[in-house]
Amino acid sequence: MAFELRKKKLPFTDKKVIQGLLALLILVVVVLSLVGDKGWLERGKINGQEKELKAEISALKKEKLEWYGKIASLRNNRTYVETYSREQLGWIKKDEYLLLPPKEEMPRFEYLPEVGEAPPETTE
Numbered sequence: 001m002a003f004e005l006r007k008k009k010l011p012f013t014d015k016k017v018i019q020g021l022l023a024l025l026i027l028v029v030v031v032l033s034l035v036g037d038k039g040w041l042e043r044g045k046i047n048g049q050e051k052e053l054k055a056e057i058s059a060l061k062k063e064k065l066e067w068y069g070k071i072a073s074l075r076n077n078r079t080y081v082e083t084y085s086r087e088q089l090g091w092i093k094k095d096e097y098l099l100l101p102p103k104e105e106m107p108r109f110e111y112l113p114e115v116g117e118a119p120p121e122t123t124e
Helices: 012-035 040-076 078-089
Strands: none
16 A cells, blocks of 8 residues: 555635735735844944944044143154143243233133222121
């Protein structure tokens, strides 16, 4: 007695159900590949963010090199130190005079007393 494999024909409605489920499965897979957590749309956003971050990193590296250049100049170049201290800190040499605008034109801060003047009384 030999076993015979016979193809069993499915009824027409069963074929349609299986084809419909298969089409639905393919549709779900396609939609998830487009919109899912790691889909094409999300990858596009991530690639854009990656480009922005790479540009920011390169700008920061450039700024870092500029700072290293300033540090090297401060360590090795006495003229640069003098120029920097004059421009940024307002320093003057021993034999120089500092010219200030008249007292009326100078900004006055309420919380700073004049030289030799007692600080204002607080009424709190």
